[in-house]
Amino acid sequence: MPASPDHDGLPLVVDGLDFAWAPDRPTLHNCCLQIPRPGLWMLVGSNGSGKSTLLRLIAGLLQPKRGTILTPLHPAMVFQNPDHQLLMPTCGSDLQLGLPETLPPSQVERRVEELLTLVGLQGMATRPIHTLSGGQKQRLAIAGALAAEANLLLLDEPTALLDPDSQRDVVALIRDLCRQPKAPLTALWITHRLEELSHCDGAARMERGKVGPWQSGAKLVANLLPTGGGGG
Numbered sequence: 364m365p366a367s368p369d370h371d372g373l374p375l376v377v378d379g380l381d382f383a384w385a386p387d388r389p390t391l392h393n394c395c396l397q398i399p400r401p402g403l404w405m406l407v408g409s410n411g412s413g414k415s416t417l418l419r420l421i422a423g424l425l426q427p428k429r430g431t432i433l434t435p436l437h438p439a440m441v442f443q444n445p446d447h448q449l450l451m452p453t454c455g456s457d458l459q460l461g462l463p464e465t466l467p468p469s470q471v472e473r474r475v476e477e478l479l480t481l482v483g484l485q486g487m488a489t490r491p492i493h494t495l496s497g498g499q500k501q502r503l504a505i506a507g508a509l510a511a512e513a514n515l516l517l518l519d520e521p522t523a524l525l526d527p528d529s530q531r532d533v534v535a536l537i538r539d540l541c542r543q544p545k546a547p548l549t550a551l552w553i554t555h556r557l558e559e560l561s562h563c564d565g566a567a568r569m570e571r572g573k574v575g576p577w578q579s580g581a582k583l584v585a586n587l588l589p590t591g592g593g594g595g
């Protein structure tokens with residue numbers, strides 16, 4: 364749904380969202396969230412607090428019982444396990460699948476290489492996907508979202524299955540995409556790895572189906588640690 368004049372220019376406005384998987388057990392209740400500008404925005408929260416449900420609602424994979432989701436952007440999800448979203452045998456064929464149908468066939472090869480280069484997989488169009496590392500697969504999944512012209516990336520613990528080096532590569536890639544001067548992306552990233560919060564433009568805590576206010580990653584980490592500022 365496009366944003367109303369009130370929310371002109373905001374990448375995402377979530378207002379008064381209610382959702383329940385089971386009757387009488389609300390997962391989200393009057394959940395509100397605004398992303399003020401493009402950038403990398405992170406959500407943390409305990410298991411079952413509703414983070415994945417919220418991302419699926421924003422992606423349009425679920426319908427809310429009540430409330431609105433306003434965005435002028437084109438959302439796409441990136442899941443924890445890239446094997447669940449890479450469908451074709453090679454890097455190139457997988458990206459082709461996501462390209463807009465309006466792209467002239469003569470431009471497909473160039474666009475595929477452009478996308479691979481953007482995520483650090485240049486020259487790998489014919490590479491079988493099963494030969495990629497976990498981090499490379501995750502970067503290919505991100506390229507797939509970009510192939511489909513997504514500019515609101517919804518990342519649900521995208522580094523949870525990765526080794527530390529691949530984890531850093533993926534965070535750095537998303538951070539760079541969110542800071543590119545021409546058409547910076549907006550990313551909403553769920554994590555439970557607190558070290559990732561140092562890369563975000565803002566972080567918020569989700570508890571029992573509600574999102575708290577944005578704060579700096581460092582401040583949120585300080586509040587979460589037992590020795591922190593008593594934020595619990």
Ligand SMILES: Nc1ncnc2c1ncn2[C@@H]1O[C@H](COP(=O)(O)OP(=O)(O)O)[C@@H](O)[C@H]1O
Nearest residue numbers: 384385390408409410411412413414415416417
């Ligand atoms: N597919 C599902 N079917 C039924 N209940 C679900 C489903 N997905 C999540 N839930 C429930 O919704 C609540 C929130 O889950 P979730 O959004 O996955 O939280 P988080 O991502 O923060 O761990 C939990 O109580 C969970 O059991």
Ligand SMILES: [Mg+2]
Nearest residue numbers: 414415416519
């Ligand atoms: Mg989850």
